[in-house]
Amino acid sequence: MYRTHNCGALRASDINTEVTLSGWVSKHRDKGFMIWVDLRDRYGITQLIFDAERTDKAVFEAAKNLGREFVIQVKGQVIERASKNPNIPTGDIEILVNTLTVLNESAVPPFTIEDDTDGGEDIRMKYRYLDIRRNPVKNNLLFRHKVAQEVRNYLSAQDFCEVETPYLISSTPEGARDFVVPSRMNAGQFYALPQSPQTFKQLLMVGGMDRYFQIVKCFRDEDLRADRQPEFTQIDCEMAFVSQEDVMDTFEGMTRHLLKSIHGIEVDKFPRMTFEEAMRKYGNDKPDIRFGMEFGELNAVAQHKEFGVFNSAELVVGIAVPGAASYTRKEIDALIDWVKRPQVGASGMVYCKCEADGSFKSSVDKFYDQEDLKNWAEVTGAKAGDLILVLSGPANKTRAQLSALRMELGNRMGLRKSDEFAPLWVIDFPLFEYDEEAGRYFAMHHPFTSPKVEDIPLLDTDPGKVRANAYDMVLNGNEIGGGSIRIHDKATQELMFKHLGFTKEEAEKQFGFLMNAFQYGAPPHGGLAFGLDRLVAILGGQETIRDFIAFPKNNSGRDVMIDAPATITPEQLEELHITVVQPQE
Amino acid sequence: MYRTHNCGALRASDINTEVTLSGWVSKHRDKGFMIWVDLRDRYGITQLIFDAERTDKAVFEAAKNLGREFVIQVKGQVIERASKNPNIPTGDIEILVNTLTVLNESAVPPFTIEDDTDGGEDIRMKYRYLDIRRNPVKNNLLFRHKVAQEVRNYLSAQDFCEVETPYLISSTPEGARDFVVPSRMNAGQFYALPQSPQTFKQLLMVGGMDRYFQIVKCFRDEDLRADRQPEFTQIDCEMAFVSQEDVMDTFEGMTRHLLKSIHGIEVDKFPRMTFEEAMRKYGNDKPDIRFGMEFGELNAVAQHKEFGVFNSAELVVGIAVPGAASYTRKEIDALIDWVKRPQVGASGMVYCKCEADGSFKSSVDKFYDQEDLKNWAEVTGAKAGDLILVLSGPANKTRAQLSALRMELGNRMGLRKSDEFAPLWVIDFPLFEYDEEAGRYFAMHHPFTSPKVEDIPLLDTDPGKVRANAYDMVLNGNEIGGGSIRIHDKATQELMFKHLGFTKEEAEKQFGFLMNAFQYGAPPHGGLAFGLDRLVAILGGQETIRDFIAFPKNNSGRDVMIDAPATITPEQLEELHITVVQPQE
CATH class of the missing domain: 3.30.930.10 (Bira Bifunctional Protein; Domain 2)
Incomplete structure (x- = not known):
């Protein structure tokens, strides 16, 4: 029998039991008089201890030669751990080993088999069988x-x-x-x-x-x-x-x-939501509704003024970015650059800050007065402190661009929480x-x-x-x-x-x-x-x-x-x- | 909503309920004043009734035109069935239909969709989607x-x-x-x-x-x-x-x-059982142990006599067929023919009847006396009334032949029961x-x-x-x-x-x-x-x-x-x- 328990099973209540464990050498610390080994299997990690005073000499010597990822079987006694580790379920105990069998040796693995590995994607894929030993996979x-x-x-x-x-x-x-x-x-x-x-x-x-x-x-x-x-x-x-x-x-x-x-x-x-509504509100037939920033269509309030870009566009559409009125000019320029990247493809972006005092400050103040901008805020649902971002152009393309921006902002602002499901x-x-x-x-x-x-x-x-x-x-x-x-x-x-x-x-x-x-x-x-x-x-x-x-x-x-x-x-x-x-x- | 219940659900306790059912027309009996339809789905069959006196005329006329495998939806009242059918779970009730909708018509299916169909393997495979409507599939x-x-x-x-x-x-x-x-x-x-x-x-x-x-x-x-x-x-x-x-x-x-x-x-x-034992006892590495007829190796008791066929064989091996001493000469000859078919490949077969009175009668009485045959009975475990069948030749081939015979006899004698698991x-x-x-x-x-x-x-x-x-x-x-x-x-x-x-x-x-x-x-x-x-x-x-x-x-x-x-x-x-x-x- 290769084991009486797996490496995630033993607790303080097992102290004094004689056990047999099998697994992989995950960590190996040799302090001369004492050797600690973290023994790992699918179920967890159990600390092994080899003590120059208490462990049989041959076993102690053999333990010195263990390498990372060796497969071993040990027999020993469950003892109370001197310095307990509250982070793992077996952290109250360790095994004082009296018998050690190397079931299989291991060459030095091409990357460290730990939650945070030093292995890049390519090497981990080539040695996927080692990657699978890591907890995340x-x-x-x-x-x-x-x-x-x-x-x-x-x-x-x-x-x-x-x-x-x-x-x-x-x-x-x-x-x-x-x-x-x-x-x-x-x-x-x-x-x-x-x-x-x-x-x-x-x-x-x-x-x-x-x-x-x-x-x-x-x-x-x-x-x-x-x-x-x-x-x-x-x-x-x-x-x-x-x-x-x-x-x-x-x-x-x-x-x-x-x-x-x-x-x-x-x-x-x-x-x-109908397809039509999803496209209109989110520019996307698979909207992430964990966060708002719904689209506001501005044609009615932004066209027929002096701004030719908007006047000639099929669609003028904006979103209100919550709390972003405080963005610096540099930050806003970076966003404009982001939407102008080939992957997004916008030719430009208009913004309007909704200031705390109820006033508005936009990049198109030349064409729109405060009353106009107040209408923008109403349509996009912007409140004081928000930043309105506006794209224009052919309807389908513009919606796709604004959707990309909305998702990017959602990510940047931490609004796409991985533990929230909508x-x-x-x-x-x-x-x-x-x-x-x-x-x-x-x-x-x-x-x-x-x-x-x-x-x-x-x-x-x-x-x-x-x-x-x-x-x-x-x-x-x-x-x-x-x-x-x-x-x-x-x-x-x-x-x-x-x-x-x-x-x-x-x-x-x-x-x-x-x-x-x-x-x-x-x-x-x-x-x-x-x-x-x-x-x-x-x-x-x-x-x-x-x-x-x-x-x-x-x-x-x-x-x-x-x-x-x-x-x-x-x-x-x-x-x-x-x-x-x-x-x- | 296509249905309130499936076709296997309704019971006497549902009598007087208004229900909606959908399914296939499995049987259609038109007696002029009364039409009965067996409505089938995956879950069962429910009898529908259309009554010239009680059913709306248009519905009754429509019901006349239903064909086998039409897909229909009916609404109606659960009523007690006049002649109950104890063979099906819904046999206590029937549906007095008041609304009939044909959801899809059906051409005449190429075989009858019943447990015992008139369709051969080929046609059933071509129309497997119809075959699957049959209970056995x-x-x-x-x-x-x-x-x-x-x-x-x-x-x-x-x-x-x-x-x-x-x-x-x-x-x-x-x-x-x-x-x-x-x-x-x-x-x-x-x-x-x-x-x-x-x-x-x-x-x-x-x-x-x-x-x-x-x-x-x-x-x-x-x-x-x-x-x-x-x-x-x-x-x-x-x-x-x-x-x-x-x-x-x-x-x-x-x-x-x-x-x-x-x-x-x-x-x-x-x-x-070891592979070696399975081959020795059953001539087969996947023995059916629902029944006996274990092999008896007869080399020690059948060789070194006057019968050259056995003397020159690597293996002489027999089985005792329980109760088969009563087989006629014709029946035994048929068995001999069976083992000589190319699919089995034996060149001949020796038999020995163990008579009720303790005597033996074999096809090789010329070479073996009663004492010899008694030894055969002992080795094969034959009792009075059994028939010993013996093959000889190269060990592996002969075992395979006797195994085929043993399985055939197991089938013929009903010893391979489908509800017994060994x-x-x-x-x-x-x-x-x-x-x-x-x-x-x-x-x-x-x-x-x-x-x-x-x-x-x-x-x-x-x-x-x-x-x-x-x-x-x-x-x-x-x-x-x-x-x-x-x-x-x-x-x-x-x-x-x-x-x-x-x-x-x-x-x-x-x-x-x-x-x-x-x-x-x-x-x-x-x-x-x-x-x-x-x-x-x-x-x-x-x-x-x-x-x-x-x-x-x-x-x-x-x-x-x-x-x-x-x-x-x-x-x-x-x-x-x-x-x-x-x-x-």
């Missing part, structure tokens, strides 16, 4: 497990059935790029890895499964932006015989359960978005999303105005889940594909099996999918999903630990009926 | 979910952490054939889909995760034998600081929990098995399995005799799980690869990351993996794993429902830097 993985278990238990208790859908499916051109898998048994044919189990979960609804979920890996072969992974995990859900309200109620309940069970936080009914629903998304480059409409959510019945007449006349029965759950400025009520009849689905530019034949070839299924009694259904990686990161009060994935890939889609992808043998290529065509320089 | 999926939930809850309560390991890894030539995924971003390179998360779970142990599990899809591109799937699901588990006993105790506990929680069956401590451990597997064709040893389990310390000296002299720290859990004649204590030091792992015929460079290239990890303090560790598909099928008292998979593939690896795999576009091929090479006729 280990605790994230344990946290992820807990979240997944809570999700499963909650949904199972509500009669949801987890069904495994296949990973080897077929490729569809709509949506993101597929990863494909050449078939050995079917020369020239390929499987595709699922971007999501969307069609399968809909077929399960046609199959009467009624309430389905699955925590499932999904795959997208896209150029990786920061913090995107080619493989990611969804909590995928679908329900039959439901309206949008039913789906939202169910998964609002799930998220409320997670916040309660994991953080002990009770959350009220989630606020709801969920909401964003609803009534447009069904389509127009892609200038492709010159056609694309489904904003996916082609299976149903249009609002009252907007169906607009399909032919003004498709961009058609709203979908689609909803996103937003938490702290991130979309954590999104879904829709689906189309469940063949005619509407065909109409949808037509509007997406599919010929009848293309639609039939790619989605014939689904439309065929709709002919055999498809029930009304809808659902949603959560991004587990992001959900866990946000619930964990962090931003980077990579920190919550055991073995993530880098931004080139490589696993640097195992060095994947890699070449395969000519025999493998031949069996798969393919050859490699190296790209020309 | 639906209940299997619900059962699978329950088993998976029980596994997760049990292991989580024992401090196991479910960690998701990557699906896009790299290919290794050892083991089965990999499915590969061409990389767009790394021209000429490929990911591979995991055959199991073996190396990752070992790295998690190196990473101090201590107790890991994962219910995870695995992939093997092998020619599909009956009831094998290219993608299958494992319950993958690993523990650190454990001996073989610790691992076996833990997962014996898990299986005992499953049998208890799912079937209410208490099972004693699992018997253990688990056991088979231990002390050989480390290697020799492949005549390849002319080298292969790892019987996998190359990370540790040899028994006392057998290490045999590695160089007699590798076939080296036993592994490997164990299989066997249930009702099926291996449901298998595992081992792993090698955890670089030197032994290198030695293992050497014995498997790897050069140092090959080993380094393919498994360098693992052996490198072993240099940084790898703890002793071991684990096992269960095949979830098979485990669920056996726990469900069935044999075919396909019946427990929502969307299985056929024996050519095709999903006939979505028609995968399929061709992809030239643009996709180009982006992935590959071309197809059609095989030459």
Whole structure:
């Protein structure tokens, strides 16, 4: 038996017990007459003591030679610790060791295995198995497990059935790029890895499964932006015989359960906001509502004066930054520079200080009098001591710029607290978005999303105005889940594909099996999918999903630990009926 | 709201309640003055009644036109049923319908959606979404979910952490054939889909995760034998600081929990049998011990007589078939024909009837006297009334043949009861098995399995005799799980690869990351993996794993429902830097 206790278990009540522990040498202090070792495992740290007077000489000598990260087994007596450590649960005791076995030695690790390590991202990824020994990474993985278990238990208790859908499916051109898998048994044919189990979960609804979920890996072969992974995990859900309200109620309940069970936080009914309202108030369809600074549209009060920049703009919009009237000229200039960075792209910014005495001081005093500026303050909700910041230009772009500024200020001012959770629903998304480059409409959510019945007449006349029965759950400025009520009849689905530019034949070839299924009694259904990686990161009060994935890939889609992808043998290529065509320089 | 109750919910206590139900038209009986509809959903069946006298005329007319599998919503009153149906939970009531809405029509389904369907395997697979509406399939999926939930809850309560390991890894030539995924971003390179998360779970142990599990899809591109799937699901588990006993105790506990929680069956401590004993007694390393007919080796009592066939055989081995002395000559001949089929491959079979009066009658009476045959009876454990069946030939082949016969007889005689569960451990597997064709040893389990310390000296002299720290859990004649204590030091792992015929460079290239990890303090560790598909099928008292998979593939690896795999576009091929090479006729 390798151990009687783990390294986080022993307490003052165990004093005088003989115990066996196994673990890693975390710290090793040799004072000549006395050696202390911090023995670490997943569960904690226990201090070992080797004493020249009390410890067997051979054991004492062996203890001298222990190195960091050696794996050892010790037997000894639990004794009261001379200088107690109140910071760790085992801090009242230590082990006076009488037997020491080195189970495995260790080379000097490439970085220190401590909460604050000296290892950079690259080296930690290459030696991820050592990185996982560190509390921050280990605790994230344990946290992820807990979240997944809570999700499963909650949904199972509500009669949801987890069904495994296949990973080897077929490729569809709509949506993101597929990863494909050449078939050995079917020369020239390929499987595709699922971007999501969307069609399968809909077929399960046609199959009467009624309430389905699955925590499932999904795959997208896209150029990786920061913090995107080619493989990611969804909590995928679908329900039959439901309206949008039913789906939202169910998964609002799930998220409320997670916040309660994991953080002990009770959350009220989630606020709801239409897409249009979210864009208008926050310039963003995933607003962070932990803090205010809602947009105030100033066209009515700032246009038709002498200021040409505003007069010619589609939108003039501002926010009131609380308490920022005291900003120096230098600080304000820095903010102006910030919005003019290419990543934000504003051409300039107007400000107006709301002074304590009720007067206003703006960068455009030449064009606006005190009464004008008072109107600005009213529209943006600015109070004495606040700073109004105003951008102008084309509506969509300007909203996006002001949203970026608002989030940046939220961060700088500490308003985005990691232990505060402000969920909401964003609803009534447009069904389509127009892609200038492709010159056609694309489904904003996916082609299976149903249009609002009252907007169906607009399909032919003004498709961009058609709203979908689609909803996103937003938490702290991130979309954590999104879904829709689906189309469940063949005619509407065909109409949808037509509007997406599919010929009848293309639609039939790619989605014939689904439309065929709709002919055999498809029930009304809808659902949603959560991004587990992001959900866990946000619930964990962090931003980077990579920190919550055991073995993530880098931004080139490589696993640097195992060095994947890699070449395969000519025999493998031949069996798969393919050859490699190296790209020309 | 689509429903107030599901179709399995209503009872006599609900009589007079106004309810709304939704579901599928399962049966439709029109007697002119009265129409009965069985309304079905996942939860059950509720009888609807439309009465020419009591039902609104328009509703009654609409009800006439309902077809099978139409999706409808009805509102009505729960009333007491005239002729109660005690076979279903809702059999005391029916719904007198006052409002009927057809939510979706249905074409005539290609097979009847009933427990006993007229649909063959092929058509049911093509329309799997309709097959899933049938109770036998639906209940299997619900059962699978329950088993998976029980596994997760049990292991989580024992401090196991479910960690998701990557699906896009790299290919290794050892083991089965990999499915590969061409990389767009790394021209000429490929990911591979995991055959199991073996190396990752070992790295998690190196990473101090201590107790890991994962219910995870695995992939093997092998020619599909009956009831094998290219993608299958494992319950993958690993523990650190454990001996073989610790691992076996833990997962014996898990299986005992499953049998208890799912079937209410208490099972004693699992018997253990060495590989050698299992082969000797049952001719099989996954013996079905629900019934006897253990092998009796007859060399000592049947050789050195006048019967040349036995004298020249490496092994003479028999079983006693209980109560089969009454078999007719014709029945016995049929059994002899059965063992001579190519699938079994015996060249003949000797029998001996143990008559009620204590005498013996054999097919080789010419060579053996009553005393000889009495010895046969003793060795095989035959009692009066039993039939002894004897095969002879090369030991391994003959054991396999007799094992096939024993299983066949077990089936025919009803001794393999689907509601009886007889688990056991088979231990002390050989480390290697020799492949005549390849002319080298292969790892019987996998190359990370540790040899028994006392057998290490045999590695160089007699590798076939080296036993592994490997164990299989066997249930009702099926291996449901298998595992081992792993090698955890670089030197032994290198030695293992050497014995498997790897050069140092090959080993380094393919498994360098693992052996490198072993240099940084790898703890002793071991684990096992269960095949979830098979485990669920056996726990469900069935044999075919396909019946427990929502969307299985056929024996050519095709999903006939979505028609995968399929061709992809030239643009996709180009982006992935590959071309197809059609095989030459």
